[in-house]
Amino acid sequence: MVSPVSTLTADFNNSSSSTSSKVKKILTVPDGVNPALMKMEYAVRGPIVQRAEQLTQQLKDEKESSSVPFSQVVYCNIGNPQSVGQSPVTFLRQILSVLVCPSLINLEPSPFPTDVIERAKGILSNSNGIGAYTESPGLLYIRKTVANALTLRDEGIVASVDNIFLTNGASDGVKALLQLLIRSPNDGIMIPIPQYPLYSATLTSLKGTQVPYFLNEESNNNDKNWSLDINELQTSYNEAKRKGIDVRALVVINPGNPTGHVLSKDQIYSIIKFCEKNNLLILADEVYQANVFKPSKFLSFKKAVVDLNSDVEVASFHSVSKGVLGECGIRGGFVEVYNMEKDTRDVIYKIFSVSLCSNVLGQTAVSVMMNPPKLGDPSYEIYNKEVNGIFNSLQRKSEKLSKAFNSFEGVSCNNSQGAMYLFPKITMPEKAIQESFKQGFSSPDDLYCMQMLEQTGICTVPGSGFGQKEGTYHFRTTFLPPEDQIDNVIEQMRTFHEDFLQKYSH
Amino acid sequence: MVSPVSTLTADFNNSSSSTSSKVKKILTVPDGVNPALMKMEYAVRGPIVQRAEQLTQQLKDEKESSSVPFSQVVYCNIGNPQSVGQSPVTFLRQILSVLVCPSLINLEPSPFPTDVIERAKGILSNSNGIGAYTESPGLLYIRKTVANALTLRDEGIVASVDNIFLTNGASDGVKALLQLLIRSPNDGIMIPIPQYPLYSATLTSLKGTQVPYFLNEESNNNDKNWSLDINELQTSYNEAKRKGIDVRALVVINPGNPTGHVLSKDQIYSIIKFCEKNNLLILADEVYQANVFKPSKFLSFKKAVVDLNSDVEVASFHSVSKGVLGECGIRGGFVEVYNMEKDTRDVIYKIFSVSLCSNVLGQTAVSVMMNPPKLGDPSYEIYNKEVNGIFNSLQRKSEKLSKAFNSFEGVSCNNSQGAMYLFPKITMPEKAIQESFKQGFSSPDDLYCMQMLEQTGICTVPGSGFGQKEGTYHFRTTFLPPEDQIDNVIEQMRTFHEDFLQKYSH
Incomplete structure (x- = not known):
């Protein structure tokens, strides 16, 4: 079964391109793998996000001479606050650092409040x-x-x-x-x-x-x-x-x-x-x-x-x-x-x-x-300031973004009473619906989100990934980007949306 | 369906003892839960370990006046080196602490070598x-x-x-x-x-x-x-x-x-x-x-x-x-x-x-x-010293323990060329086999390990948990306890083993 002399080239670690297969593969797609896993879908990390990751890499590699029409990818696809600039809460991180490296307890002067050490x-x-x-x-x-x-x-x-x-x-x-x-x-x-x-x-x-x-x-x-x-x-x-x-x-x-x-x-x-x-x-x-x-x-x-x-x-x-x-x-x-x-x-x-x-x-x-710090604890004040800052900013951004969506032509967006997302509904032009099926997308909002990504760098998730009433189209966006970027995100989304309507209007 | 007045007492959060069930439970055992999960067995965390955790708690609660015939539970059931005293490697922990709390980079003088910061x-x-x-x-x-x-x-x-x-x-x-x-x-x-x-x-x-x-x-x-x-x-x-x-x-x-x-x-x-x-x-x-x-x-x-x-x-x-x-x-x-x-x-x-x-x-x-530190890196020397110390100690403990097992009556133990375990074979007395079935154990080595735990505080895993040839009996032990305790572990095991043979000899 085994050839005594290696005939493999530099390509040998990428078996998928090998042409001289001697043994039948086991985990072949689709018949060789568990069919339930083939069927499984997970849009929050689906093809649009994978394209966003490619674009991020491209921007990094090409630097100034990039062919991409934006300067950064803004990830609004997932509730991942620290990936878009939210700072960690100091009290938690200080406790974790001491647990990881208990010798830090002995530093003098101590960089940590006493309640962290306790x-x-x-x-x-x-x-x-x-x-x-x-x-x-x-x-x-x-x-x-x-x-x-x-x-x-x-x-x-x-x-x-x-x-x-x-x-x-x-x-x-x-x-x-x-x-x-x-x-x-x-x-x-x-x-x-x-x-x-x-x-x-x-x-x-x-x-x-x-x-x-x-x-x-x-x-x-x-x-x-x-x-x-x-x-x-x-x-x-x-x-x-x-x-x-x-x-x-x-x-x-x-x-x-x-x-x-x-x-x-x-x-x-x-x-x-x-x-x-x-x-x-x-x-x-x-x-x-x-x-x-x-x-x-x-x-x-x-x-x-x-x-x-x-x-x-x-x-x-x-x-x-x-x-x-x-x-x-x-x-x-x-x-x-x-x-x-x-x-x-x-x-x-x-x-x-x-x-x-x-x-x-x-x-x-x-x-x-x-069990956060309590009134009177050394870390209470800074903890509260950080946490309230994050909470209030999330609420402001949520309101600003939903208000903006409701001002877009053919878009309606319910308010957010909680969580980290908005799920605006788009009145999809008939030609966009046809175009999306022509291009092989499973739903027109897939086309919408992919084009938004390609044009603006903003990464969202199509409504089809969450399920929606037949004939309605949505996308999900977080309201997590930093407060000073929200206006810009809104304007980019608005421009894209108007272009999209224009493109598929007749 | 809902009674307007609560008739529950202080016991209400422990529903299993409730007698006035109004709705039929969904996750009843065995018919209500996935039968595959009912069948699943995992001896490394099985009943003997759960008994060991009870004994640990009992020792903690009862302190001096304990009815337990040993002063500590020695966990040899699982490859969990730091639970039995192995120290973490400094280089890794320092890096993790900086990642958790990046402001530590600015400490002066820095408690971290430059390669940790890098x-x-x-x-x-x-x-x-x-x-x-x-x-x-x-x-x-x-x-x-x-x-x-x-x-x-x-x-x-x-x-x-x-x-x-x-x-x-x-x-x-x-x-x-x-x-x-x-x-x-x-x-x-x-x-x-x-x-x-x-x-x-x-x-x-x-x-x-x-x-x-x-x-x-x-x-x-x-x-x-x-x-x-x-x-x-x-x-x-x-x-x-x-x-x-x-x-x-x-x-x-x-x-x-x-x-x-x-x-x-x-x-x-x-x-x-x-x-x-x-x-x-x-x-x-x-x-x-x-x-x-x-x-x-x-x-x-x-x-x-x-x-x-x-x-x-x-x-x-x-x-x-x-x-x-x-x-x-x-x-x-x-x-x-x-x-x-x-x-x-x-x-x-x-x-x-x-x-x-x-x-x-x-x-x-x-x-x-x-990717550990390399020769010339600031952390190389201490890293190497720590790592070699751990490695050599493991090898010495492995040899000592297997040699000891081979000196026990009716026990034979192969050498360990690697990993963290020994799997000695016990010639089980016929009366112990009968006793184990009488007591409802699935295998005589379950009885052996349970009695070892109760008598010495040493927690091991019966061979039945790993599978073994029919008619052979084993237990698995790590060789992780600290080097200065190994002699004591061996002596306790030997005494237990002799008592066990004695008890079931006629």
Whole structure:
């Protein structure tokens, strides 16, 4: 089988261009790989983003003589605040640096406030340091901090360390719960449309059934927000049941992604009653719980379940990537389960144990997020100043951007009550629709976003990546670029949009 | 459905003890959860470890008046060096602390050598800092470092950044490749017995078929190592084919876990030829590549594949958790694929993109592991001293421990040529076998390890967790406890072992 003399050239490490294949490849596309993974789609990191990465590299390589009609790529495709200039929060980073390099404690004079040193010492003396695997669900010491913080958030409803599992970002928690729920292709999970594609992608990879329910873009009040309609939930559920699907759980993203709406107490109560009635578990994606502009107070699904004295099982996901920390690269998060049997939690424990544990610096970031400095602590003032600065700037940018979108011809955009995104609707010219299919795009908003990228350098995600009512077209943008760039982003988008309408108007 | 008045008491957050259930639970055990996850087993974090964690807590709570017959739990169940006293390598930690808190660069006088500052600046200026998501397969800058290091390791065989995916530890890479390979329950993967249970657990969760091949405990030479026999591979393969299984890949763990053997060049060549002949992809678990005592040089499967001018597809896994860094809590690793088509790599990219990226400090740790300080660098001397200290101590402890095991009555233990484990074989007294089944243990070595824990505080993993030939009994222990405790560990194990034999002798 083996040729004794190598006939390979310099090209030998790129096997795809090899012509003298001796053995049949195993992982051939499409038949050789798991078909569920072939089908899986994930637009937030799809072809438009990959093109944006190429353009970024091209700008870097070509420098002055670039053929690209803009000077930088502005990534509005993903909630990644620090990639577009948001500064990390000092208090957290100081604690992490001491944990990474404990000898920094001995520096004189100390560059760190005393509460930073105390926090770091607390974790060091209740762990084997950040270089050791922790217990599978995360350090008990940190889970206690999280449990206490949840108890405070939920106005005294006691959280238990046994219900908390620390994870690498929220995604790992979502995947674990979906993996637990999907026993066969007949098992269905209700997901909102539009939705964050982690849910559809994971369900596809698990060969489960998506049971979509539509969020309502045209609300009946003056608030101009997306909303959730219980009748629509019931209709969607009934239709799935008619098809013989065993509907097992409902995903709710609150605050909404990509829609930015925040559910009211009444809506949350109604959803829980709907789940009780139809025997559904609730997967509550609450990663934007610190990004609520209005109403000013976040209500967790778990608190609402307890308020209603309900037995409905809930899993709530949280993350350090969003909120005001925006620490996406650290990969910290957790899932809190509630109303779940001990035997079930043991299986969740086992799932996480196969990956041993989540990264310990991410675990630490979770503990800081949940337990920030308090009034009187040395770091309180600077922490508050930083965090309020970020929060208020996000709100201003959100309002400015949605107002601008509503002034574009044929565009309407609901307000954002929370989260980090706007999801404007575009009245798509008929010729653009034809052109997009001619060019092989799956949806006209793919064409729209690709052309926006090529013309302006602004990278957004087409509505098709999140799902939308047939015949409607959207894109999702973050409102994360720095405040002094927002006007420029708006003007570039406006110019592009007018050109696009012009181009496809007749 | 909802009772207007709460009838719950202080117990309400522990639903499992609730008696007035109104709704039917969804995630009930066993019927309500994915049966594959119910079946999945992971002994490295199984019931014995959970008992060890209870005992640790009990010792902490009870302090002086403890009823436990030892003063500390010694965790030998898992390759977690820093949990048993191994110090982190200074150079890596200094770089990470600067990345976490870049303002430390401005400290005067600087507590960091100049090469630490340079490394940190290199990563900062080629990324958006450690708080931003990176590209899905990891920072290009770090993948370039890894590719260069692999080229050097493999004596000039050029590695490509497009073949490298940075992951949270090695586990995520293994799971991604297995997920790609398993299309239906009829797809089989050859795994060694004994094996690291990540493979069996992941295959069970994916509903794939395990095709076990036995490693050979009794070698024919004087080396007293575990070995791999090509005839056994072929027998195992043929048997699976006869059953109609589509055997797709072979897992090789080299250096071996839990067996500690290191494959020779001839053996590696033979394995590749076997895979060519039978059309198998190679999953090479090479996380212990820096833990090779003899032969002194590690040969990667990828290099051997190129040496043989072979087209066999290879995925090689590596991690910062092992080697001399032992940075388990940071969760850094990577997979390098080779001979794979571009379309296949695109699917791998997509899998990782759903989790957005691995943690950036883990990515950085990978880059430092692959590109340590060089002769002449300011950090070279201390780095080398630390790393050699760790390496030599591991080797001494391994030899001491295996020699001791061979002096226990009815115990035989092969040498460790690498990795971090010994896997001694116990001649189990017939009465112990009967007792273990009476007590409901699945294997007599479960009873052995549980009693060892209860009597000495030493936590090991029963051979049943890794698989073993029927009628043989083993346990796995790391040789990681500090050198000054090893004699004590040996004496406690010896006393326990003698008592055990005594207890079950008649």
